[in-house]
Amino acid sequence: MSSRDDILASVRANRPRVDRPLPTVPMFDGGKPASLLAAFKDNLHRMGGVFLDPPATGDPLAPLRAKIADAKIVCSTVPEIAGNRDIASLGKPRDLADVDFAIVRASFGVAETGSVLLSDADLRVNAVAYLAQHLIVLLDPADIVVNLQHAYRRPEFRDRHYASFHTGPSATADIEGVLIHGAQGVRSLSVLPLARATGNITH
């Protein structure tokens, strides 16, 4: 017998005799916050992320431009802003090791946790979100769901090969419980609320 058959036979033989049908899982969305964006912002902040407040008037990308003003290497996967490292012509993921800022758009955000979901389609090369020193994420406020229960109903979890919730930057407290940002991945995560472009893309 193959190992697979052995293991499955053993599981069948040892299955506990309990009659427990699958429970119906509620959506846990009773106390929905008045503003999903405000709740998202609070929770993102709690997890060490930075929320870039959009300016009242003028260039909505101004806070982003200020962030990357001194950066040497910027890799962007979004049409709203151009970088100077083209992700499409990349040889290997490790070629992204010298990127200072990566700019991507999230599939959606989660108000409950302050998370953004980045899929392989959003990232183009998955490693860019971990090898870059800093990560800036564009998020359409219309793309925020209330909680994880709603999040897992999104199509990305059935369509994409890779999808990751990012909640703040890379963090560790492995030495004496002292919180450090930038353990192995990005040192900072900033989220800029910005509606998805619908045609008029300016570079």
Add this chain to the structure above:
Amino acid sequence: MRSNGIHVHWARDAAEHNHIVHGILSDHGARSLIKSKSMLTEECGFRPYMASVGIEVIETDLGERIQQLDNEDPSHVVVPAVHKLRTDVAEVFAKTIGTDPANSEVHYLAEAQREATRPLILAADAGMTGGNFAVAETGTFVVCTNEGNADLSANVPKLHIASIGIEKIIPRLEHLAVFVRLLSRSALGSPVTQYTSHFRGPREGGEMHIVLVDNGRSERLGMEEFWTSLKCIRCGACMNTCPVYRRSGGLSYGATYSGPIGLIIDPTFNQRKYSNLPFASTLNGSCSNVCPVKINIHEQIYAWRRVLAERHESSLAKRVEMKAAGELLSRPAAYRAAIAAADVALAHLPRFVIYNGLNAWGKHREVPHPPQQTFHSWYQANRGGK
């Protein structure tokens, strides 16, 4: 998983797991492997095996890396180096990655480790992760980290191998939402881990393998009193609350899994070797109280004592002691006389009588000072007449 392009392997036990992973690495000519933290690979003795076949394994979790560089097992399932002070880490890093031995500033140490590990990540031939959950409905496996090191391990090298215990499989995505919440809340008190990554298939140009490991799990499923320990999501909450764990630390258990959950899991691997572990508990029940998946840990600890005693897995000395204690404790007058005599004896006996091979308690420490009088005699003297 197969229809999504993942190569699926099955391993009955630790040896088969290690053999399978070695085979995959050999097929690709891989000599170095970066990996994220996985209790399953600890359970399988994976790193020593890889060392024996000449493949370099680099742990990328900070705590696990500290333990690897110090040649020590992890002492906690979530925080592997929790028992070390910053000065201990400074000492380990000074010896291994060339930091300043006099500088034990935590930011400096973490940064030095990041800089030392980054080139190893970039140069590695293959990456390995564990899996916190696997979803039957979609063929997805999920890895939760705070450092992002699992995503580096999975997404930088071309080859990604994930080792997953068969008990990690849950039915549907809607259930995943519940478990993802439970894990981080119970582990660290945060609403979610910094990174919760879902792998459903290889990336373009990449290759993905998963090894589903039994290693005693299916057999444990048939143990009526103990099968619910398979619900464990390795959050570590039982350790954090346990008075014994908090005093003794994880390494003192001498087994892969420490703390209360270790007491009930370790004997399933080797009853003789771990026969003492279920006795390292006060049965206060705090572990069961905090367990997010409602495992009746302290009741199982008690049940293991009974099983081990019935199977005579406890040592002869313990059995003789327990029999004597049973006799004594069933007769209050005899017990009181014995306690009073022992207090007097402890105060006056020469050291060699107290500290000898028969008194395991006195091997590495002083026995406590005997009290002037027993509680019973104090009570009789002060409150007895009322």
